Amino acid sequence: MAELNVLGFHAGSSVLHQLDVRFKLMFLVVISLSSLKAFVPSLSLLTLVLMVALIHAGLPLKMALKDLRYVFLLLLFMFIARSLSVPGSSVVEFKTVSVTREGLYEGAIVCWRLVIVIMTGLSFVLTTRSSEIKAAVEWMLKPFPSIPAKRIATMMSLIVRFIPIIFEQAKKTGDAQRARGVENRKNPVYRLKMFSIPLIRRIFERADKLVLAMEARCYSENRTDSLLSSGVRDWIALVGVVCLCLIIIL
Amino acid sequence: MNEKGLSNIGSSTSLRMTVYASLMAALTAAGAYLAIPIGPVPIVLQNLFIFLSGLLLGSGWGTASVGVYLLAGFLGLPVFAGGVGGIGRFAGPTGGYLLGFLPAVCVIGFISNVSKTNVVRDLLAMVCGSLIIYACGLSWLKILTGMTLGKTLAVGMYPFLPGDALKMAAAVPIAKALRPVINRE
Known part of the structure; x- marks a missing residue:
């Protein structure tokens, strides 16, 4: 469970924390999209801006980077794949494979862009409460008539709420089966079956209790909306981000 | 205020299916971390739960x-493997697989029959679902890494096929055992 908790909200009082969540979501999308068009100079600029913002917000970057090591492994793999597959003048040659200058450059650019996108997402996740995200979802989906915004927001809260319960139940199920010597059974289909059926059945039994509890408390979608407020600060930030993105694209 | 929403969720079945669908989503999120250690490579349960979302909930709710x-x-809620969410994960090398889950579950639910177990239909549904997931995942991986088709297949598909076959074989009895629990009417 620890893996899922580290990259959650971290309290703070920086500009990033205080901006309206709707604006932050918009920034996230705009910056991510424009970074896909960026090259070395604009990428350096973006990295600089991001670094300043992240350090200013006082986020636990070391912990976050440690948590992301699996993602960086994937990026490394992509870098190697790119550097081997793009044709051009070779730098190192080994039998049939050759590392090309163009490949190295392109691989580095693609990986750099993805790191920017990931770091932007990280700064959003670390400075925003999940209840705020939920409220923003409700707000954004409201204009679409056929989408039940409140139900989706409820479902998202339920997901976050249920993940720890599932881990707990999975551990109990695994322990119980080890105690009964399930490791002597080598048939993987049997093991999958015997692990999943009790796990899912128990989780759904809990869900039934939850439904009863919700009905007993007169749950309906006719609820008071969460409060979201935007101020001058948000609009200034919006202008800043739009300028930044225009510089990147042009 | 919003009478339509009120009447929609007023019936107990609708609320129950809402909670069940959220639960399957939570299971999918947790499934990226749950693995059964057999042999050298542990079997990760995420695809199994994707299959089961379609088989148990049907096309719409799945x-x-x-x-x-x-x-x-x-x-940006922390539901993907590796912890961090956000657009970054869709832009990353595994993003195509994630997006592929959506049409795959729709097709699995469509082909299989939620209320009655039919082994052939369930298997066919899961094979089609897997094909969709791989089609999305591999094409995105190929665009991103610039590898040839053969190499992309060797990296992004062949190593996972034995595990997928095991999961499909397991999903049929699991779905059979759990369908009565979920569709009680």
Whole structure:
């Protein structure tokens, strides 16, 4: 469970924390999209801006980077794949494979862009409460008539709420089966079956209790909306981000 | 205020299916971390739960379940493997597989029959679903890494096929055992 908790909200009082969540979501999308068009100079600029913002917000970057090591492994793999597959003048040659200058450059650019996108997402996740995200979802989906915004927001809260319960139940199920010597059974289909059926059945039994509890408390979608407020600060930030993105694209 | 919403969720079945769909989404999120250690490579349960979303909830609620899961991840809630969510994960090398879950579950639910177990139909549904997931995942991986088709297949598909076959074989009896629990009417 620890893996899922580290990259959650971290309290703070920086500009990033205080901006309206709707604006932050918009920034996230705009910056991510424009970074896909960026090259070395604009990428350096973006990295600089991001670094300043992240350090200013006082986020636990070391912990976050440690948590992301699996993602960086994937990026490394992509870098190697790119550097081997793009044709051009070779730098190192080994039998049939050759590392090309163009490949190295392109691989580095693609990986750099993805790191920017990931770091932007990280700064959003670390400075925003999940209840705020939920409220923003409700707000954004409201204009679409056929989408039940409140139900989706409820479902998202339920997901976050249920993940720890599932881990707990999975551990109990695994322990119980080890105690009964399930490791002597080598048939993987049997093991999958015997692990999943009790796990899912128990989780759904809990869900039934939850439904009863919700009905007993007169749950309906006719609820008071969460409060979201935007101020001058948000609009200034919006202008800043739009300028930044225009510089990147042009 | 919003009478339509009120009447929609007023019936108990609708609320129950909403909670069940959220639960399948939570299971999908947890499934990235749950693995059964057999042999050298542990079998990760995420695809199994994707298959089961389609088989147990049907086309509509299954798609809703996976859609909300992806939306939650897209907005940065910590539901994807590796911890961090956000747009970054869709742009990353595994993003295509994640997006492929959505049409895959829709098709699995469509082909299989939620209320009655039919082994052939269930298997066919899962094979089609897997094909869709791989089609989305591999094409995105190929665009991103610039590898040839053969290499992309060797990296992004062949190593996972034995595990997928095992999961499909397991999903049929699991779905059979759990369908009565979920569709009680």
